[in-house]
Amino acid sequence: MILENLPVDYGDFLDRIKSEIRLARFKVNLSANSALLQIYWQIGCWILHQQNRSEWGAKVIDKLSQDLRKEFPDMQGLSARNLKYMRQFAAIYPDPEFVQAALAQIPWYHHITLLDKVKSHEERLFYINEAHKNGWSRDVMVAQIDSGYFKRKGKAISNFSSALPSPQSDLVQQITKDPYIFDFLNLTDLCQEKELEDALTDHVMKFLLELGAGFAFLGKQVHIEVGDQDFYIDLLFYHVKLHCYVVVELKKGKFMPEYAGKLNFYLSVADDQLKSENDQPSIGLLICQDKNGVIAEYALRDLSKPIGISQYQLIDSIPQNLKASLPSIKTIEQEIGQAKRSPRKQAR
Structure with missing residues (x-):
């Protein structure tokens, strides 16, 4: 991807993120959920800061994603879509200690689900605690959200x-x-x-x-x-x-x-x-x-x-758009009654 009129400070910004990722990967294995959330949160904070300071456009994130994946081809989670989730994650949770203590209880993709499906801060914290306490998978958590468990x-x-x-x-x-x-x-x-x-x-x-x-x-x-x-x-x-x-x-x-x-x-x-x-x-x-x-x-x-x-x-479980085409209980009962009253043909 080639983006014209790249911000002047983009190169320095990219180098700083590369350096921080290398340092984080050296210190801990990023498969550890707490460390993964920390680096995602930090990247989100940096993106927020740069966008507020330099008025970056949305396409800069696409370029950032391309360059980071080129530098770290074996690392998952550096897509443009995920970087935008990191930015949203950092904007919603500005306290680093809270990220370490409360949010690290559940995996990143649980957090993505909450960012997509839950708008209330109180409700998100409720599902974080319940998912951690009950060991919910992401699918189970989605089902609980959809059922209005909160x-x-x-x-x-x-x-x-x-x-x-x-x-x-x-x-x-x-x-x-x-x-x-x-x-x-x-x-x-x-x-x-x-x-x-x-x-x-x-x-x-x-x-x-x-x-x-x-x-x-x-x-x-x-x-x-x-x-x-x-x-x-x-x-x-x-x-x-x-x-x-x-x-x-x-x-x-x-x-x-x-x-x-x-x-x-x-x-x-x-x-x-x-x-x-x-x-x-x-x-x-x-x-x-x-x-x-x-x-x-x-x-x-x-x-x-x-x-x-x-x-x-x-x-x-029947979709609404199919209900109109299905016979009612009353219709079925009437048809059964008519069938019982009709003389049966003898089998030959």
């Missing part, structure tokens, strides 16, 4: 603050979401509770990912016996970080106050029959298709056991 985490209606001591109540609240997104299920809103339960356990790894880090699946329709009667817990988990059992009940349709009472009963039994002296009090999570927040708050007000109430959403 706005859903810790949002269940609960009585945790009154049923549990602080700070445990805050920790328990943070493991909840509202709503839970079951976009990995090939179901419709017409499915029954058992179908939903079966589908979640068939996709238990994805279900655990949606629940969040720390949940260990113990079983579905877990049998408990009380007063010579049999009862069955929909889904039973153990939270390895909170050291407690988590009883999950799934409900179709709208939330009803009696659901909370039944879950409170299950938690009493779980604390008596399952919980050991080393475990924390069992937690209940009621996930229903729809809830009225006021009714849910009243239902939980005087219950003694810690319970959270959330909604779930089944995301329709």
Whole structure:
């Protein structure tokens, strides 16, 4: 690439970057994430400074990329596009100590995703911490961003603050979401509770990912016996970080106050029959298709056991542009009815 009217100070600037890259590569292996982020951040700062001081045009970055890749042919990440990300990275995070301490927790391509998809500084920091804490791959982080995890985490209606001591109540609240997104299920809103339960356990790894880090699946329709009667817990988990059992009940349709009472009963039994002296009090999570927040708050007000109430959403995987061409449920039912009424031809 030949760029006419190259800035007068471009040659010195290029030599300085080459020298700094050589020094960084000599001191540490750039595969170490912290060192890689540091040099990327520094290059971004230099580009910002030069552009502000010399009014460089955008094409200078293209030339810079070409020259750097020529000098360091075995080094990845020196494309013009990546240099622009470095500039954006440095502009958004001007504090070098913050880059070293907080941002080095996740790889560079995670940061690129955040630069592209997340505009809020608070939200970016949230995903940085969550990705580091939970060991998210880039694809998993993208899925969490797309599902609005930042706005859903810790949002269940609960009585945790009154049923549990602080700070445990805050920790328990943070493991909840509202709503839970079951976009990995090939179901419709017409499915029954058992179908939903079966589908979640068939996709238990994805279900655990949606629940969040720390949940260990113990079983579905877990049998408990009380007063010579049999009862069955929909889904039973153990939270390895909170050291407690988590009883999950799934409900179709709208939330009803009696659901909370039944879950409170299950938690009493779980604390008596399952919980050991080393475990924390069992937690209940009621996930229903729809809830009225006021009714849910009243239902939980005087219950003694810690319970959270959330909604779930089944995301329709059919693209919007195809829905118009598909027959409705009513049409299908009518056609099936007509077929049943029509005389069948005898096989010859």
